[in-house]
Amino acid sequence: MTGHEPPTALPRTLLERPDVRSALAAHDFGTVFHVARAEAGVSYSAIAAECGIKPERVGTLAKGHGKVTSFEKIVRIADALRIPGRMVGLAPRPWETPADSPAAPRREFLKTSAAASLAVGLPELSRTPGGGRVGSDLPEKLRQRTARLRRLDDVLGGGDTYRTYLGEYQATRAMLRQRTYAQETGRALLSVLAEQAQQAGWAAFDGGRHAEARGLYEASRTAAVDAGDAELAGNALAFLAYQQLPSDRQSAVQIAARSCATAGPDAAPGVRALLYERLAWAHAVAGQAEETERALEAARDALAEVDGAPQPDWAAWVDETELQIMSGRCWTELRRPLRAVPVLENALARYDDSHARDKALYLSWLADAYLTAGEVEQAATVTGRVLDLSSGVASVRPRERLAPVLRRLGEHQGVSAVAAVLEQARA
Known part of the structure; x- marks a missing residue:
């Protein structure tokens, strides 16, 4: 470890203890605080000062009451106690050495490769603030640039992409305020702004910045409505519904239904397929099997209409494989493993490992479905694949x-395959 060493930094030997590793993996920071004071002599007041938490809150957490859930606070605790990012589901922290972060070489390779591929053909734009009239061709150039930057999300998590996407959104928003343009160009710029806000909001959500994500989704919806872009307005609602799950399931279902109605029947087939599969997911989490089936059928019907016709880039990733995966996820949530397992196995066999975050997420539903079916060893094997794929990915969502899958597996610790994967998770 390099640089300033905070007074609350925990010894490596303590961090590597099985009980501490298990607590860190579960984000049980109360246990970590208790151990830090009892065995490393770090006072609660010092922890409070370094972590930006009230002293009484630290004591309450140490007694087993409450939980730390915000991305920003988890990052602050990791830095204050010098907890390597991999131990709490974060990207490697700036102070870590390569030895602290065994996944760092893989992540750096992916980031470098992605940056190199994006450098070819990424439109360079003049963003000089102040006066000057925006040409009518600029919105399309911006949209092409946004589409190219979206490819970063194929290989990197929101922890790596958020600042890039947010910068694009902020630059376009400043341009709308500071430059002059024709009315039609202004509407097109607002549409691009809505798309960029959704992209930044998704990265924020993926990186655990939930408040920022909601604000960006709301801003996107406002911009889309002002631009008269019903498809993007509907997609903003779909994002809001997705974020609402599972805390308020009925509200999420209502918002997801509104997203489909907002886009309307004249929306591009790919857009309708995307919105209906997200509606299906909301119904599944709410336990509504019949409604889930109807929404999945509507998504399949819409996808069948695509037939090679151009679709908005932000919806073009929805294809038959993605729809099969969503179907499997829905049936897993509805505790229908006989329907979920075959479709997930078939779809994920065609899903490349280079999409590490997404494949890890999707495999977690396959592991869940196997557990529901009583196939404990197979669930453990798939869980091991999830852990391998998600290692070092800057996204909080796989972990x-x-x-909950690891908790369910914990009920079968006597099975050797389960014991091995639980140890892998702790490590």
């Missing part, structure tokens, strides 16, 4: 998604 969050896997947590």
Whole structure:
């Protein structure tokens, strides 16, 4: 470890203890605080000062009451206690050495490769603030640039992409305020702004910045409505519904239904397929099997209409494989493993490992379905694949998604395959 060493930094030997590793993996920071004081002599007041938490809150957490859930606070605790990012589901922290972060070479390779591929053909734009009239061709150039930058999300998590996407959104928003343009060009710029806000909001959500994500989704919806872009307005609602799950399931279902109605029947087939599959997911999480089936059928019907016709880039990733995966996820949530397992196995066999975050997430539902079916050893094997794929990915979602699967596997610790994967998770 390099640079300033905070007074709350925990010894490596303590961090590597099985009980501490298990607590860190579960984001049980109360246990970590208790151990830090009892065995490393780090006072609660010092922890509070370094982590930006009230002293009484630290004590309450140490007694087993409450939980730390915000991305920003988890990052602050990791830095204050010098907890390597991999131990709490974060990207490697700036102070880590290569020895602290065994996944760093892989992540750096992916980032470098992605940057190199994006450098070819990425439109360079003049963003000089102040006066000057925006040409009518600029919105399309911006849209092409946004589409190219979206490819980063194929290989990197929101922890790596958020600042890039947010910068694009902020630059376009400043241009709308500071430059002059024709009315039609202004509407087109607002449409691009809505698309960029959704992209930044998704990265924020993926990186655990939920408040920022909601604000960006709301801003996107406002911009889309002002631009008269019903498709993007509908997609903004779909994002809001997705974020609402599972805390308020009925509200999420209502918002997802509104997203389909907002885009309307004249929306591009790919857009309708995307919105209906997200509606299906909301119904599934709410436990509504018949409604889930109807929404999946509507998504399949819409996808059948695509037939090679151009679709908006932000919806073009929805294809038959993605729809099969969503179907499998829905049936897993509805505890229908006989329907979920075959479709997930078939679709994920064609899903490349280079999409590490997404494949890890999707495999977690396959592991869940195997558990529901009583196939414990197979669930453990798939869980091991999830852990391998998600290692070093700057996204909080794979680890969050896997947590309940690991808890269920914990009921079968006597099975050797389960014991091995639980040890892998702790490591």
